[in-house]
Amino acid sequence: MSHLLEVNHLQTHFKTPDGILRAVNGVSFTVDAGETLAIVGESGSGKSVTSMSILGLVSDPGKVVGGEILFEGKNLLRLTKKEYRNMRGKAISVIFQEPMTSLNPIFTVGFQISEVLRTHYKLNRKAAKQRAIEMLDTVGIANAEKVYARYPHQLSGGMRQRVMIAIALVCQPKLLIADEPTTALDVTIQAQILELIQKLAKEQNTGVILITHDLGVVAEMADKVAVMYGGEIVEHASVEQIFHRPSHPYTQGLLASLPKIHEDEQRLYSLPGTVPNLLESSEGCTFAPRCKFASEACLQSKPRLALQGEQHWVSCLKAEEVRG
Amino acid sequence: MKPLLEVKALTKQYPLPRKGFRKESGAVQAVSGVDLAVMPGETLGIVGESGCGKSTLGLMIARLLEPTAGQVLFEGKDLLKVEGDELRKARRDLQFVFQDPYSSLNPRMKVSEIIAEPMQIHGLYKGVELTKEVSRLLQAVGLSQQQGDRYPHEFSGGQRQRIGIARALSLNPKLIICDEPISALDVSIQAQILNLLKDLQAEYKLTYMFISHGLPSIRFISDRIAVMYLGRIVEIATKQQIFSSVKHPYTEALLQAVPIPDPSLRKKERIILRGELPNPANPPKGCAFHTRCPYATERCQQEQPQLIEVEAGHYAACHYPLDKRKEEGH
Numbered sequence: 263m264s265h266l267l268e269v270n271h272l273q274t275h276f277k278t279p280d281g282i283l284r285a286v287n288g289v290s291f292t293v294d295a296g297e298t299l300a301i302v303g304e305s306g307s308g309k310s311v312t313s314m315s316i317l318g319l320v321s322d323p324g325k326v327v328g329g330e331i332l333f334e335g336k337n338l339l340r341l342t343k344k345e346y347r348n349m350r351g352k353a354i355s356v357i358f359q360e361p362m363t364s365l366n367p368i369f370t371v372g373f374q375i376s377e378v379l380r381t382h383y384k385l386n387r388k389a390a391k392q393r394a395i396e397m398l399d400t401v402g403i404a405n406a407e408k409v410y411a412r413y414p415h416q417l418s419g420g421m422r423q424r425v426m427i428a429i430a431l432v433c434q435p436k437l438l439i440a441d442e443p444t445t446a447l448d449v450t451i452q453a454q455i456l457e458l459i460q461k462l463a464k465e466q467n468t469g470v471i472l473i474t475h476d477l478g479v480v481a482e483m484a485d486k487v488a489v490m491y492g493g494e495i496v497e498h499a500s501v502e503q504i505f506h507r508p509s510h511p512y513t514q515g516l517l518a519s520l521p522k523i524h525e526d527e528q529r530l531y532s533l534p535g536t537v538p539n540l541l542e543s544s545e546g547c548t549f550a551p552r553c554k555f556a557s558e559a560c561l562q563s564k565p566r567l568a569l570q571g572e573q574h575w576v577s578c579l580k581a582e583e584v585r586g
Numbered sequence: 587m588k589p590l591l592e593v594k595a596l597t598k599q600y601p602l603p604r605k606g607f608r609k610e611s612g613a614v615q616a617v618s619g620v621d622l623a624v625m626p627g628e629t630l631g632i633v634g635e636s637g638c639g640k641s642t643l644g645l646m647i648a649r650l651l652e653p654t655a656g657q658v659l660f661e662g663k664d665l666l667k668v669e670g671d672e673l674r675k676a677r678r679d680l681q682f683v684f685q686d687p688y689s690s691l692n693p694r695m696k697v698s699e700i701i702a703e704p705m706q707i708h709g710l711y712k713g714v715e716l717t718k719e720v721s722r723l724l725q726a727v728g729l730s731q732q733q734g735d736r737y738p739h740e741f742s743g744g745q746r747q748r749i750g751i752a753r754a755l756s757l758n759p760k761l762i763i764c765d766e767p768i769s770a771l772d773v774s775i776q777a778q779i780l781n782l783l784k785d786l787q788a789e790y791k792l793t794y795m796f797i798s799h800g801l802p803s804i805r806f807i808s809d810r811i812a813v814m815y816l817g818r819i820v821e822i823a824t825k826q827q828i829f830s831s832v833k834h835p836y837t838e839a840l841l842q843a844v845p846i847p848d849p850s851l852r853k854k855e856r857i858i859l860r861g862e863l864p865n866p867a868n869p870p871k872g873c874a875f876h877t878r879c880p881y882a883t884e885r886c887q888q889e890q891p892q893l894i895e896v897e898a899g900h901y902a903a904c905h906y907p908l909d910k911r912k913e914e915g916h
Contacts, residue, residue, distance in 0.1 A: 304772040418862050448635035448799065450859040453843040457858060475773060478845030482852055501849045519777035521806035523844055526825070529784070530806065532777035536742045 264335055265292040266469045267316070267437055273328035274308075274315045281541045285311040285324065287493035290567075295436065298463065298470040300480040300501070303490035306537050309473045312490070313439045316471075317356055318346040333437070352382045355430035357459075359442035361422035365414040371425045372398075372410030375432055382433050397428040402458060420451035427458060434466050441473045456483060477520060481505055489513050492538045492548035495567065499574040509576045509585040511553045547579070555580045588662070589623035590793050591647065591761055596620045596656035598642050602867060614867045616642045618817040619656070621893070624761070629787065629794040631808030631825075633801060633840070637863055638814040640797045644763045647795070648682050649673065660761070678708055681754035685766035687746030691738040697749050698724075698734030704756045723752040726789075727782060744775035748782065755786065763795045768803060780806055801844050805829065813837045816866060816874040819893060823900035831909055833902035835879050873905070881906060 274286040286308040293299045303309045314320050316331055318338060331338040333354065341349070350356075358364040366374060375397060376390035385393065391410070398406035401424040414422055423443065430438060440459060444452040460483060463470050472483055480487055480501065487504040489497040489512065497510040508514045518531035535552040538544070546561040547553070553560065560579055567575040570585070578584060597620075599613040617639040624630045632640045645651035647658050649665055658665040665676055684690035691700055698720050705711050711719050721731040727748040738746055747767060754762050764783065768776040780803060786792060798804050804811055805825060812822040813834065821834040832838045842856045861878045864870050873891050876882040885905055893903040 304774060420862055448863075449801075449843040450635065450839060451862065452845075453858045454860075456845075476845065477773070477847040481847045481849045482845045484849075505847065505849050516774055517847065519774055520847055521777075521780065521802040523802045523805055523829075523841070523846065527806060530777040530781055532781055533774040536744060536775065537772065 267293040268332040271329035277323040293469040296467040300472045300484035307490040308493040352433045354437045355435040356439040401428045590626045591624040592659040594657040599654045628809040631804040631811040632797045634814035639817040678757045679760040681759040683764040727752045821902045827900045833907040
């Protein structure tokens, strides 16, 4: 069976005055219909650039320089600008982190939802409005008809994110990319929004790529997880495997460094050092300078993702030792 | 033991712009009537969602923001009554670590200058001694002496937060107010800073007020925890009490809303709070939380609950604190 989305060896680079920045450096993964893949990583790990590459939104000085992105078997990198535009918002949608800056402040939210329908389905004004109001209702906005005529600044952060979800899902996309959808929200509102995304994606059998730095959100939402570090996927497995048998030292370190809400601890485990500089291409493993397992070999040759169990991919020379 | 810091009925109002000529303009109560005490050597965590008044509270205690009413007693002295030189002296004992390590360091000053400035202002050290003191502070927060010659932009977020902490430490304060000191940092760096704060506390016998929206980090660092909602403290107790026998329904919901990094704990049934924070310019009558509270009764709509001692050392502002409710079969 072919996958809904198949990304192979994606490379996205940025030209900077200081050299080439390898933001995404040979990333591969798949997403099936109805499945949620979480891409998790810290700032600069390349998770957002990966999603922008899929959406065809990487702009100068960035460029997708290698690999392929197969959506329903078709390589998105070969699409013309116009073909891409017809695809975005219809077959592939996105929810961004900041609902204030991703909505247009000078149009009503209703207009912004119906615009999608009028563009992609050529609906007339009345039909589009009808459908937009239904959609506002679906995303849990009370008084949908009134809210239809409001401007983004009149709504709270949680409401705006609901409007973003309405815009993203009104065309029933096959793939939804949610890029830090709840990072700007309070925890009680976050819980509402995550529940909503999960419910709607299930109903429409949407494939979801959830991009986040919050491992708690990953554990609640994901079926599969890809952990990114320095522009590469270092571990890729089912959500249970990632949390219960983490096999890359970075994944382990990240999990161990989280303060626990159910335990009292005297000290947190902390990874030494900081995230790598992507301008320098390293011979060896990008994580080696921060890794307590690292040996000479790790500094010399780059590890590749290798199977370490059923559907459990790890990019580490010492994966077996790490796993213990 | 006497408290190091006592806050009494502290209030901050922001007047609203007038509408028309006659109408009363009204005011937003950012913080209304907060009472609390911090004992020497302890860490009081203040937790709440955006707009609950936790940062306003911290800024008022440091007098970086003028309160509308109330008292801030630091070692028994009312900080709101002192001015000029006396205030400057009082502030030596009370320092602040800010959330954003990018905007809270002067980009035109070298790191060593940033750390030396408070000591120069207070005339604590000069010349060689000052240099020595700066390198001691750099070391205390895990930076090298050479790094003192660089400018803030050359450092990562976590390192900048270390610089901010060194600056706060430079006057040898008794109390440090940390306002969301790790929210802007990456996950793996947050643990480094939390550990550092704990180490420094032990070494310098510091007292902390740690303001954050993240319950897991609050649990790690705090001895006692105060939960704020819409400008008021709704629950305050020791960490153990909050996590083992929560009394206020808002705290309960907050605890349940935190996503746990363990997929086997995916909760099928949990309380997800409906609705959003009410408008602070027009707060609900009675208990401010009644509009979202799953247990609210008529009484909650009418009568505002006071913060009362439900168990020894455990205060909650709720007509029906959670344990009692179970006993009474509500």
